[in-house]
Amino acid sequence: DQQVKQNSPSLSVQEGRISILNCDYTNSMFDYFLWYKKYPAEGPTFLISISSIKDKNEDGRFTVFLNKSAKHLSLHIVPSQPGDSAVYFCAAYNQGGKLIFGQGTELSVKP
Amino acid sequence: AAGVIQSPRHLIKEKRETATLKCYPIPRHDTVYWYQQGPGQDPQFLISFYEKMQSDKGSIPDRFSAQQFSDYHSELNMSSLELGDSALYFCASSLGTSGQETQYFGPGTRLLVL
Numbered sequence: 001d002q003q004v005k006q007n008s009p010s011l012s013v014q015e016g017r018i019s020i021l022n023c024d025y026t027n028s029m030f031d032y033f034l035w036y037k038k039y040p041a042e043g044p045t046f047l048i049s050i051s052s053i054k055d056k057n058e059d060g061r062f063t064v065f066l067n068k069s070a071k072h073l074s075l076h077i078v079p080s081q082p083g084d085s086a087v088y089f090c091a092a093y094n095q096g097g098k099l100i101f102g103q104g105t106e107l108s109v110k111p
Numbered sequence: 112a113a114g115v116i117q118s119p120r121h122l123i124k125e126k127r128e129t130a131t132l133k134c135y136p137i138p139r140h141d142t143v144y145w146y147q148q149g150p151g152q153d154p155q156f157l158i159s160f161y162e163k164m165q166s167d168k169g170s171i172p173d174r175f176s177a178q179q180f181s182d183y184h185s186e187l188n189m190s191s192l193e194l195g196d197s198a199l200y201f202c203a204s205s206l207g208t209s210g211q212e213t214q215y216f217g218p219g220t221r222l223l224v225l
Contacts, residue, residue: 032210042218093211099144100156
């Protein structure tokens with residue numbers, strides 16, 4: 001039972017354009033969400049987070065949007081750079097304090 | 112800034128052997144988490160420790176055990192290894208366990224069981 005879902009296994013974007021990575025969750029009690037970026041042979045690197053009391057959080061080129069009614073969040077990267085090519089994981093804390101990960105989306109930014 | 116350190120980075124074992132993975136959290140972090148990531152899968156939570164006490168348990172097999180020591184480093188002990196234990200094992204650390212803290216991950220240990 002996948003409580004955090006990233007339905008797009010891969011995404012290809014041209015350099016300079018916007019990358020939009022999507023994430024859906026099933027439990028309306030989830031109240032804190034994080035995005036991680038992972039390169040091969042490395043651990044996940046924290047990118048940005050958002051609390052359920054907000055609907056947007058921005059940090060440089062990265063913005064996360066949260067739509068609680070739709071149980072959906074998205075990560076926007078603009079402008080996209082070739083170095084952004086990696087696997088992006090969405091994660092949420094469940095009521096037990098466990099971090100639940102989505103399946104990941106592999107982003108490829110073409111020069 | 113200091114990051115989470117894991118050792119070894121790579122480990123090859125045979126079936127039924129034992130393995131010990133080590134994790135050194137970011138200084139002043141009091142919470143350590145262990146995750147297992149199989150090929151093409153998302154990281155799955157195994158177990159966590161807060162202030163040297165087990166704080167939560169996930170899908171950790173009974174053959175595995177872990178502990179957190181007085182210096183906050185943690186060790187994951189894996190016995191009677193099976194082929195299916197081959198995976199990436201990540202350790203993460205955080206300050207506190209509020210359910211809204213950022214977990215910072217180490218580079219992982221890649222375990223191969225032959």
